[in-house]
Amino acid sequence: METSEAEPRPVLWHLAMSHYNEKARWALDWKQIPHTRRATMPAVHAAVAKRLAGTETFPILQIGDEVFADSSEIIAALDQHWPARPLIPDDPAERERALELQQQFDTILAPAVRSLVYQHLLVDPDLSAKLLAVGGGAGRERMLRLVQPAMAPLMRKNFDVPPQSDDWPERTVIAQVDQIGAMTEDREFLVGQRFSVADLTAASFLAPLVCLDAIPARLPELPPSLQALTERIASMPGGQWASRTYRANRFAYR
Ligand SMILES: N[C@@H](CCC(=O)N[C@@H](CS)C(=O)NCC(=O)O)C(=O)O
Numbered sequence: 001m002e003t004s005e006a007e008p009r010p011v012l013w014h015l016a017m018s019h020y021n022e023k024a025r026w027a028l029d030w031k032q033i034p035h036t037r038r039a040t041m042p043a044v045h046a047a048v049a050k051r052l053a054g055t056e057t058f059p060i061l062q063i064g065d066e067v068f069a070d071s072s073e074i075i076a077a078l079d080q081h082w083p084a085r086p087l088i089p090d091d092p093a094e095r096e097r098a099l100e101l102q103q104q105f106d107t108i109l110a111p112a113v114r115s116l117v118y119q120h121l122l123v124d125p126d127l128s129a130k131l132l133a134v135g136g137g138a139g140r141e142r143m144l145r146l147v148q149p150a151m152a153p154l155m156r157k158n159f160d161v162p163p164q165s166d167d168w169p170e171r172t173v174i175a176q177v178d179q180i181g182a183m184t185e186d187r188e189f190l191v192g193q194r195f196s197v198a199d200l201t202a203a204s205f206l207a208p209l210v211c212l213d214a215i216p217a218r219l220p221e222l223p224p225s226l227q228a229l230t231e232r233i234a235s236m237p238g239g240q241w242a243s244r245t246y247r248a249n250r251f252a253y254r
Pocket of ligand 1: 020059
């Protein structure tokens with residue numbers, strides 16, 4: 001598949017370890033769009049986001065003068081600029097359903113996965129520094145290890161990370177995986193007959209829990225205290241679907 005010669009080469013500003021960012025990376029790879037990636041250190045990325053888009057989160061995509069500061073906006077822009085290998089279905093009913101599911105996973109599943117992982121990660125400064133430093137080398141890890149005690153309370157507050165005794169993140173993830181399992185009981189894809197933004201979004205967010213080894217960013221192992229739960233999620237029908245879907249489609253262009 002050819003990409004349009006007329007389009008400028010997009011630039012993706014991203015955080016190597018983040019699942020929202022994996023969603024944007026996968027979309028670019030799925031659509032085989034040549035692009036430039038700029039990985040930034042967590043925390044520093046907020047200043048870059050402010051400068052680029054007046055926002056605080058990554059991923060951010062630049063296409064020429066246009067700036068898209070949200071993973072869903074990025075996917076819509078990619079389909080608009082590079083229509084081949086569409087992620088958003090053409091059929092109006094399928095389109096509506098796919099975007100509705102994307103919105104649900106963006107606002108319910110992704111924050112719950114993040115809160116769940118951080119509940120177990122932030123109590124371990126060494127593991128926290130290792131995960132947050134992904135893509136940056138030993139110097140970055142040492143630096144993040146030093147600032148972790150000051151960063152951890154801020155991250156708990158910013159990302160709504162309750163104490164481990166509060167099980168809302170776990171309950172929320174399990175409920176979402178249950179629903180995904182029910183929706184894919186007798187079908188390969190969440191919407192229609194083709195891989196869409198709904199599948200990509202759900203599988204991006206669940207990959208750290210169900211197929212960590214398949215993620216190209218090479219994340220470190222999750223905290224041991226999460227192992228029993230991730231094994232349970234990976235064995236649920238929705239967890240198995242997410243792992244299968246990620247492995248089958250993350251590198252489908254190769
Ligand atoms: N709705 C946004 C959410 C992105 C998001 O929350 N990104 C996180 C990385 S996991 C981030 O940059 N967080 C930093 C912050 O909120 O300060 C999207 O889909 O792009």
